[in-house]
Amino acid sequence: MDSAYLEGFSMEHPQRVVLVAGAGRSGTTWLGKLLDASPKVFYKNEPDNWAKLPFFRDVPSRLDPTPDNARHRDAYRQGIAACFWHHSTDFYRPPEFEKDFLRNGLFRLETLALRARRKLGRGVPVQRIPRFVFKQPVADVHLVMKSVISNLRLAWIHEHFPEIRLVMIIRHPGAYVASWRRGQNQEGWSGFGDRARLDETVLPFPHPDQERYRDVYENGSDLERELVYWLVANETPLLALADSPRLKLVVYEDLCADPEGVLREVYAHCDVPFGDSARSFVRASTSVHEDAYRSVLKDPTRTVNRWRDELSADESAVVERHLGASFLAKHWPRSVDA
Structure with a gap:
């Protein structure tokens, strides 16, 4: 310097x-x-x-x-x-x-x-x-x-x-997805759920437990692939550092x-x-x-809850299902009932 x-x-x-x-x-x-x-x-x-x-x-x-x-x-x-x-x-x-x-x-x-x-x-x-x-x-x-x-x-x-x-x-992944969608509409973003954008980050899965996401990532909808990215991006550092005082x-x-x-x-x-x-x-x-x-x-x-009005009921259900299968769900204990 x-x-x-x-x-x-x-x-x-x-x-x-x-x-x-x-x-x-x-x-x-x-x-x-x-x-x-x-x-x-x-x-x-x-x-x-x-x-x-x-x-x-x-x-x-x-x-x-x-x-x-x-x-x-x-x-x-x-x-x-x-x-x-x-x-x-x-x-x-x-x-x-x-x-x-x-x-x-x-x-x-x-x-x-x-x-x-x-x-x-x-x-x-x-x-x-x-x-x-x-x-x-x-x-x-x-x-x-x-x-x-x-x-x-x-x-x-x-x-x-x-x-x-x-x-x-x-x-919350629902808010993440809704914000991404607004970016598509307002900023002209492209690539939501696109493997060409996500593969470099997601694959190979950083942690062995994340192999359970492989089928939905490879065969699921764009929404599901984007959710797998969210899970991998947020789970991975916390699996390694959750107990670190830094x-x-x-x-x-x-x-x-x-x-x-x-x-x-x-x-x-x-x-x-x-x-x-x-x-x-x-x-x-x-x-x-x-x-x-x-x-x-x-x-x-x-x-904070704007996404609930922007995602369809079916999309919200997909979000909650994937979140519920992750340890990250503990950060939104009232998510499903909110």
Whole structure:
């Protein structure tokens, strides 16, 4: 890492690197922005996805804890360092928060210029952040990276990066499916239940117990294949790390029911002070509702069970049947009767 950017920050400070992971459409963006609200947090939205930052692209999204691979470890460590001196395409994702370690006005101007260059077609996906936007020294900053492709390498990260604190969020599979469908309608997504998209993640099944999903994955409907993906993506890290004190599991529906209470637990796990800015954004993000697909301003009482009105009775029954056969069902004990 170029120490001229963030004097005093290094991987020697284990409490200062946090990974927020989850399957897509699980509330990762909301949770990430709730952490970004802290003036002590330097937030990166999916720096490892697609090719937003160098180095991360050399790390497969699915890795077993062993055998060790020095090339992957070195690439991931360099990706973490690059978070501090590279923009990614949506680095400063609105809403924006004041930071103790940034000259905020200069940083926003530079970010707006980068966005303008991209819109004009002259921007590049990755670009250096000018040094002058940082204040010095910045010894107490926390890097928070949000990722939707890390679930199946979470145990690998846990094994080889003991300095990283892990937060994983899960959401009811019915809500996951409904959100995916809205993405098809509003964002033009394609590939729901498509094996061309899912095989690389699902096969071979990471855990022997998951072989029971093979028949429905290979012969079932698109909905059933998407549910198998959800099961594999969420079961796999928890089978390996459920008892680890370095992993904080967040259930999206619990976050909706008690945003401040759950967030305080997350902040404590990450060793980030919970202050007025975080408290204010909790209230702001839950008291105003925007229907925009990627908005983080959502009334949780409207979003938490929205899927029940969007899926047919038959689809809901399929979802509940597959969820009920997994140990993950314990996180939604009233799901069937709700």
